[in-house]
Amino acid sequence: xxxxxxxxxxxxxxxMLGQREPEIYGHETLQDIxxxxxxxxxxxxxxxxxxxxxxxxxxxxxxxxxxxxxxxIIINPAAYSHSSIAILDALHLFEGxxxxxxxxxIHRREAFRHHSFxxxxxxxxxxxxxxxxxxxALRRLAxxxxxxxxxxxxxx
Ligand code: DHK
Numbered sequence: 645x646x647x648x649x650x651x652x653x654x655x656x657x658x659x660m661l662g663q664r665e666p667e668i669y670g671h672e673t674l675q676d677i678x679x680x681x682x683x684x685x686x687x688x689x690x691x692x693x694x695x696x697x698x699x700x701x702x703x704x705x706x707x708x709x710x711x712x713x714x715x716x717i718i719i720n721p722a723a724y725s726h727s728s729i730a731i732l733d734a735l736h737l738f739e740g741x742x743x744x745x746x747x748x749x750i751h752r753r754e755a756f757r758h759h760s761f762x763x764x765x766x767x768x769x770x771x772x773x774x775x776x777x778x779x780x781a782l783r784r785l786a787x788x789x790x791x792x793x794x795x796x797x798x799x800x
Pocket of ligand 1 (some may be wrong): 656657658720722723724725745746747748749750757
């Protein structure tokens with residue numbers, strides 16, 4: 645049986661993780677996050693594909709391309725969280741669950757980071773857990789995508 649596909653989409657400047665303000669965003673690189681999510685995906689029975697773009701329109705196209713292909717989306721829209729209605733609208737086109745992740749706790753930072761347009765479509769929002777936020781999002785998607793009545797992956 646093919647494993648359900650999860651797309652992990654990342655916005656601007658997240659390609660610089662590891663070098664970028666590590667006191668805020670941590671020391672892990674996006675490649676580290678991709679490797680950790682692929683390994684966890686194997687355990688959870690999910691296939692994982694991680695992508696990043698510095699361009700709003702490309703992120704919109706990634707979301708459109710996930711339709712009918714991905715069972716769920718994890719998205720860190722980065723700075724576009726606070727400005728992009730286009731990304732919100734694209735997510736409204738996607739039929740599966742969406743989890744929004746922020747490495748930092750955006751609510752403890754500058755006021756302009758407190759509002760995310762994307763949250764209006766997200767089934768859950770994880771902020772302030774660093775790179776672990778992606779793993780938490782993956783676990784939540786595994787729960788949401790588990791067939792009703794299935795005990796697979798449950799601890800007890
Ligand atoms: C990442 C960014 O690049 C910022 O623009 C957001 C987010 C916060 C994060 O915490 O992952 O404001």
